[in-house]
Amino acid sequence: MPKIIQLSPHIANLIAAGEVVERPASVVKELLENAVDAGASKITVEIRDGGMTFLRVTDNGCGMAAEDARTAFLRHATSRTAEDLALIGTMGFRGEALAAIASVSRIELMTKTAGAISGVSLMLEAGQIIEETEAGCPEGTTILIRDLFFNTPARMKFMKSDTVEGSRVAAAVQLQALAHPEVAIQFLRDGKQILSTPGNGGLQAAMYCIYGRDCAKMVKVDSRWEKYSLTGYITKPTDARPSRSMQTFFVNNEVQAAHLRFGGSLPQPDHGWKIPRMCAPPHHSRRDCGCERPSRQD
Numbered sequence: 001m002p003k004i005i006q007l008s009p010h011i012a013n014l015i016a017a018g019e020v021v022e023r024p025a026s027v028v029k030e031l032l033e034n035a036v037d038a039g040a041s042k043i044t045v046e047i048r049d050g051g052m053t054f055l056r057v058t059d060n061g062c063g064m065a066a067e068d069a070r071t072a073f074l075r076h077a078t079s080r081t082a083e084d085l086a087l088i089g090t091m092g093f094r095g096e097a098l099a100a101i102a103s104v105s106r107i108e109l110m111t112k113t114a115g116a117i118s119g120v121s122l123m124l125e126a127g128q129i130i131e132e133t134e135a136g137c138p139e140g141t142t143i144l145i146r147d148l149f150f151n152t153p154a155r156m157k158f159m160k161s162d163t164v165e166g167s168r169v170a171a172a173v174q175l176q177a178l179a180h181p182e183v184a185i186q187f188l189r190d191g192k193q194i195l196s197t198p199g200n201g202g203l204q205a206a207m208y209c210i211y212g213r214d215c216a217k218m219v220k221v222d223s224r225w226e227k228y229s230l231t232g233y234i235t236k237p238t239d240a241r242p243s244r245s246m247q248t249f250f251v252n253n254e255v256q257a258a259h260l261r262f263g264g265s266l267p268q269p270d271h272g273w274k275i276p277r278m279c280a281p282p283h284h285s286r287r288d289c290g291c292e293r294p295s296r297q298d
């Protein structure tokens, strides 16, 4: 029988990271979710080289005190409440995104809470804090991820070209912009502004920034029943497209893998642009809403 050994925390982190952090787009998704959770009304995402060498997310959310900032990079570190924890089954909660990202990159974090005299700046390499200093910075958090997968060459080999990875990041930012039209989201790729949503809460305004004026032809859906609601926009059957790639379906602001189809009486193809948002009480699972959770990378 081979001898059983326990993996070191560093190796365990790298394995966990492989699951959470597949590519720059998955990093952006996690960082955007954190910024939204921090109550940000404005978030800027900047990438260079498809996000592989430089990926920065700046928010004006609640920020973190120095001690919290240090703790945030430990596995299973979270500020979620016991009530949130009760929703693990439906929210896919794990509390390890930052630890996972940190273990496979170099990070510079600057953060300051409202009313604090100064903020804190942390530098991490492969999950270890290598420098901590006091910093004069605006309220909120700026997190810069450099050299993603510098210490996991096997993962690095799976990366596509910077153009492909950058486009995946753009798609991830677009999804979060549609999920959170109440947040002004700006996206810069190699110094060029690609997206800027107004953050006025209107889904149509966010859609316009992403899809252009064609989305003006879409039809509004607004249906409510007890604690459930189905809202959003769908295309008319006559404007349907042969691909489902432009469909986005949210349940309680989370992107879902499910796709919707028009009824059977329509000629093929029956795929339209659809951006429905279903709201259900949080304890209702995706299965109750007729869809499965996409993988963490989606």
Ligand SMILES: Nc1ncnc2c1ncn2[C@@H]1O[C@H](COP(=O)(O)OP(=O)(O)OP(=O)(O)O)[C@@H](O)[C@H]1O
Residues within 6 Å of the ligand: 030, 033, 034, 035, 037, 038, 059, 061, 062, 063, 064, 072, 077, 078, 079, 080, 092, 093, 094, 095, 096, 097, 098, 099, 141
């Ligand atoms: N931009 C941010 N502003 C303020 N606090 C943050 C920010 N990003 C992370 N944090 C803090 O760090 C903690 C850890 O973040 P992490 O993403 O690792 O886990 P989580 O968001 O709690 O859970 P999940 O695994 O679902 O992402 C958060 O709970 C939050 O307290």
Ligand SMILES: [Mg+2]
Residues within 6 Å of the ligand: 030, 033, 034, 097, 098
């Ligand atoms: Mg998170």
